[in-house]
Structure formats: C-alpha cells, structure tokens
Amino acid sequence: MHGVSLAVSMLACAAVVSIAAGGEVFEEVHEGVFEFPLAPGMASVPLPQFDEAGGTRMLLKASVSIDAMIRAQVTAENDSTLPAPDFALNLAGFMTVDVTSLGFVFGFTEAFTTDGTVGPSDGIAGSGPDFWDFGLVEIGATGMDMTETDLAPFIGTGDVSAEVFATGGFSISGAADATLVLMDFAAAGVVRVVYEYTALPGACCLPGGACVPDLSTTDCDEVGGIHQGDGTQCDDVACPNPPGACCLPDASCIVVEEGRCLAAGGSFQGGGGTCVGVICLGACCFFDGTCDFETQQRCQLFGGSFQGSGTTCVPNPCPPLVGACCFPDDTCTEGSIAACTAAGGIYSGHATSCTLTPCAAPTLGACCFPAGGCTQETMVNCGAAGGRYQGDDTLCGAVACPGPKGACCLDDGTCTPLRELDCAVVAGVWQGADTLCIDTDCPGGVDCPGDLDGSGDVGFTDLLAVLARWGVCVGCPEDLDGSGDVGFTDLLAVLATWGPCD
Structure with missing residues (x-):
C-alpha cells in the first residue's frame, strides 16, 4: 500500500x-x-x-x-x-x-x-x-x-x-x-x-559432580548446581567431577579425581570431600567362609583376609571351604559345612579329611555372637546360632570378639554407626550397643539427624545428599538407620523430619 x-x-x-x-x-x-x-x-x-x-x-x-x-x-x-x-x-x-x-x-x-x-x-x-x-x-x-x-x-x-x-x-x-x-x-x-x-526441566550438575534430573533453573540454582539447559537429560551431559576422597584397595585414603581413583582400583567417596572422617571398608573373608564388611585393621585383628577397599559381601567373595563330615554310624565324607549339616553329619572343620580325621567327639571352639557374648560351641552349632566360630580348641578368654555396632558421635558433631573400638580409633564418643544415629543428638551437631548439611532445616539439599549416596555405604552420615546401606528407610527418615529442626 x-x-x-x-x-x-x-x-x-x-x-x-x-x-x-x-x-x-x-x-x-x-x-x-x-x-x-x-x-x-x-x-x-x-x-x-x-x-x-x-x-x-x-x-x-x-x-x-x-x-x-x-x-x-x-x-x-x-x-x-x-x-x-x-x-x-x-x-x-x-x-x-x-x-x-x-x-x-x-x-x-x-x-x-x-x-x-x-x-x-x-x-x-x-x-x-x-x-x-x-x-x-x-x-x-x-x-x-x-x-x-x-x-x-x-x-x-x-x-x-x-x-x-x-x-x-x-x-x-x-x-x-x-x-x-x-x-x-x-x-x-x-x-x-x-x-x-x-x-521444560533439565539436568542439574551439583558441585560434587553428581547429576540430578528434571530440575528447573531456579531449583538447580537453589541447591548450588549448574543447570544444563531446558529439556536436557543426565545421560547426555558430563558434569564436572572435582577431586574427592578415594579408598584404595589397601584401605588407605587419598584425594584424587574419580577417574584416577577407579583406575587405581579404589572406591570413590564423592567429589569435593577430603579423607578426614572417611573410614575405608571392604569385604573381609574369615576362615569359615563367612564374610563381613570391615576395616582392614579389624579384619586382620580377627584373622580375616581383607578383600580390598570398596569390595562387598554380596555376592560372597570368600571361597567355599570343605572338611570331613562325621555321621552317627562312624562313616565319613568330605564336603562343605552346609552339605554336611543338611545330611545330618557333624562337620569336623575346614581343611580336615576323612583320612586324617577320625570321627570322634566333636571339637569345640570359641563362638562370638553379634551382641558381644561368647560360648564354647561346635562350628555347626555356632553357625546355626548366628555366631562366628573362632577356630577349633579356641577359648573365649583368649579371643577378642567384635562387639555390636552403635551410634558414634564425632568431633564435628556428626554421627556414624561403628563398633566401640572403631569409634575410639576415630576419637568419637560411643553411644552404646545397637543405638542408632537417627535417634542420637551428638554434642555440637545439628538438632535433627535428617539435617545432613547442618543448615538447621531438613530440606531439598538433604534429600539430594541421601540420593547421591544411594547403595552400600557403611559409616556414611547419610546412612541414618546405621544399616550399612543408604536406602529407602534413610529417605523416609529425611521426609519424616522435613522442615525446620525443633
């Protein structure tokens, strides 16, 4: 126009x-x-x-x-x-x-x-x-x-x-x-x-290198993260991975990037952290073929074989052991303790043989129980009662049975489930057998166990901390129920205390 x-x-x-x-x-x-x-x-x-x-x-x-x-x-x-x-x-x-x-x-x-x-x-x-x-x-x-x-x-x-x-x-x-x-x-x-x-929400890279999916830009900023763009997925982004504590196979701890930690056969404890307060655990194989999650020091103290930092007992890495199995009719076969017990026999001990081991009176040994007690039992009866057999002819007065775990208050006010001896090693204050961190208020710490970041409020950051540690994580502050595993009950514990700490 x-x-x-x-x-x-x-x-x-x-x-x-x-x-x-x-x-x-x-x-x-x-x-x-x-x-x-x-x-x-x-x-x-x-x-x-x-x-x-x-x-x-x-x-x-x-x-x-x-x-x-x-x-x-x-x-x-x-x-x-x-x-x-x-x-x-x-x-x-x-x-x-x-x-x-x-x-x-x-x-x-x-x-x-x-x-x-x-x-x-x-x-x-x-x-x-x-x-x-x-x-x-x-x-x-x-x-x-x-x-x-x-x-x-x-x-x-x-x-x-x-x-x-x-x-x-x-x-x-x-x-x-x-x-x-x-x-x-x-x-x-x-x-x-x-x-x-x-x-649309997108991936959010946290300071520790973890990625949280489906967050808005505002929510990502609130937790100190870096938003990767609208509609992005964690599988498609590479979050920066800062150095952190790394438990090496020999149970020592160093601070390196995750890639170098894994290349050295270590177990990465999370970006941004230090070795202070880190307890490196791994699978410990005992002579009876059982496995427990222990520090290298405790594993060796109780005669076990440490499998390396970060190894687990599921599946059981310990080799199955066999020995002589005596039956009431004085016959003898060789097999595992499980097969012997199932057949109604009496297991004579690992590495025993029917040629060298006459079927006679059962051999007794010290049997340590989870609650800390000790009795003289056969190996079979000890295992059936949930105890840990200390060896043939061992005496309760001559063995050091591991005590039960309990809440251990550390100097920085945090809490982690440990046995009394382990708590003393890290200069903590043991709260007693079978006590839980979720029920314990450590001096100098936060008022409620779900407040993992010490902000005085149980909120989104604490929830992310639990999710970031999901899985086997013995001794982690995020393991609120002291089960040795960060899981659903720990998530429920955070949600149950959501909001300002009283």
Whole structure:
C-alpha cells in the first residue's frame, strides 16, 4: 500500500512472571509499529511466531493488544453570515485488528471546541475572525484479545500477520455552513503479541559432580548446581567431577579425581570431600567362609583376609571351604559345612579329611555372637546360632570378639554407626550397643539427624545428599538407620523430619 510505514521490533523476557503447577512461566513479547493514511486505510504487520526450540518450550497463552490513534492537522472556516460561538470539530472512527483466531474492534470519538469567538464569514478564505486553526488533533484507544486453547497458528518459526484496518471522519457543529481542511490524516500505533510459556526441566550438575534430573533453573540454582539447559537429560551431559576422597584397595585414603581413583582400583567417596572422617571398608573373608564388611585393621585383628577397599559381601567373595563330615554310624565324607549339616553329619572343620580325621567327639571352639557374648560351641552349632566360630580348641578368654555396632558421635558433631573400638580409633564418643544415629543428638551437631548439611532445616539439599549416596555405604552420615546401606528407610527418615529442626 502506498504511504504505509511499518517497523517491527522484538522483546524477549527471560524473567519469571509467575509460578504455575508445571513450573516457571516466562514471557516473550514481539511488537510491530504501523502508520497508514486515512480514510479508510489498512496495514499488515508481521509478528514472529512462538519457537518451541526443539520441544524444550511449551506455549501456554497468546495475547494480542494494540495502542493506536487517529490524527490529523485540521483548520476550519465559518462560511455562514452568522457568528458561531459554539463552533466545534468532531472526530469519529473505528479500528479492527485480526491475528489468526484473535480479533477485536474499538471506536474513536472526540469533540474539539473553540473559545467561542468564531465570527461570521468575512469572505476571505484562510484568515480572519471566521477562521480557526485546530492544529494537530488526535484520539488514542487500546484493545486486547487472548487465547489459551487455539494456539497452533501461533507456533512455528515464521510470522503471523496482524491485519489492522481503520477509518474515520471529521464534521463541524455550531455553524450552518463551514469549510474543513485536513492534512496528514492517518492512523498509527503499536500492535504486540505476548507469549506466555513454560520451559521444560533439565539436568542439574551439583558441585560434587553428581547429576540430578528434571530440575528447573531456579531449583538447580537453589541447591548450588549448574543447570544444563531446558529439556536436557543426565545421560547426555558430563558434569564436572572435582577431586574427592578415594579408598584404595589397601584401605588407605587419598584425594584424587574419580577417574584416577577407579583406575587405581579404589572406591570413590564423592567429589569435593577430603579423607578426614572417611573410614575405608571392604569385604573381609574369615576362615569359615563367612564374610563381613570391615576395616582392614579389624579384619586382620580377627584373622580375616581383607578383600580390598570398596569390595562387598554380596555376592560372597570368600571361597567355599570343605572338611570331613562325621555321621552317627562312624562313616565319613568330605564336603562343605552346609552339605554336611543338611545330611545330618557333624562337620569336623575346614581343611580336615576323612583320612586324617577320625570321627570322634566333636571339637569345640570359641563362638562370638553379634551382641558381644561368647560360648564354647561346635562350628555347626555356632553357625546355626548366628555366631562366628573362632577356630577349633579356641577359648573365649583368649579371643577378642567384635562387639555390636552403635551410634558414634564425632568431633564435628556428626554421627556414624561403628563398633566401640572403631569409634575410639576415630576419637568419637560411643553411644552404646545397637543405638542408632537417627535417634542420637551428638554434642555440637545439628538438632535433627535428617539435617545432613547442618543448615538447621531438613530440606531439598538433604534429600539430594541421601540420593547421591544411594547403595552400600557403611559409616556414611547419610546412612541414618546405621544399616550399612543408604536406602529407602534413610529417605523416609529425611521426609519424616522435613522442615525446620525443633
């Protein structure tokens, strides 16, 4: 169209404008400026569609609004022979806006008066007491429409077109006859589209190198993480992995990156930590083929064979042992203790043979029980009672039976489940047999066991700490129930104490 002036500008808001059930809601704004002559007149204003960015953004609402005006330079002259004290200029018109499924109509009307001194016609055009210069007259108006359902036309990488139409006219009141002169009669304004959308959650890299899925940017920032982008998955990102404590196979501890720790056969304890307070545990095989999770020092103290830091007892890494099995009829076979017991025999001990071991009175030895007691039993009876056989002909007075575990309060106020001797080794204060950290308030520590970060509040960071340690983790502060495994009961313990610590 000849004489139409168009300009388009874009504004994109990254700020959160509200919080919806699905997460944060953002605004993106596009504007187009128009101007065209009247009357009538029209213009097509291109506005960018909403880009879903590969499915990482979802449009919730589209709104179209306009700020517009009709204006002109106007002069008028009384052509009547009578004076016109009520001489006035009247402007009326309307405008329509249509953008795909959205549209609205609004009107303009205004009267512009004089000071009452317009006189009768003097016969001279363009001057005199019968002439009045109204100057630039203009009327402004606004309109708006929106949709939350018919959004498809607004989605894409192209443009939508805002079709703007306007018309209007002038008239003189207060005189029987008059002449109007108009210049620059035009419509102008700004039409805008506002997109409200939500960004899909994404992967969040925590300071320790762990990745938490499906967090918004705000939630990731709150836990000190780095958001990897809307719609990202933990499987597709590589979170920075800072150095941390590494338990080597010989149960010593060093601070290295996770890759170097694993390459050395170690067990990585988490990024960002130190060896202070770290107790390196592993599987310990005893002479009777049983396995326990112990430190190297305790394993060797009780005659076991340490399998290396980070090794576990599930499945049992200890080789099955065999020995002579004596039956009531004085016959003898060789096999495992399980097979001997199942057949009704009496196991004579590991590494014994029917050739060298006559079936006679059963051999007794010291039997240590989990609660700390000790009695003289056969190996079979000891195992059946849940004890740990200390060897043939051993005496309770000559063996050191491991005591039960209990809550151990450390100097920094944290708590970890340990046996009394182990608690003393790390300069802790043992709280007694079978006590649990979840029921223990250590001096100088937090008021509630679920507050793992010591913030005085059990919240999202504590929940993430439990999830980051999920699995076998003996001695970890996150093992709130002292089971040697960070699992569902520890998660429930955090949820049960959620909120400010009393």
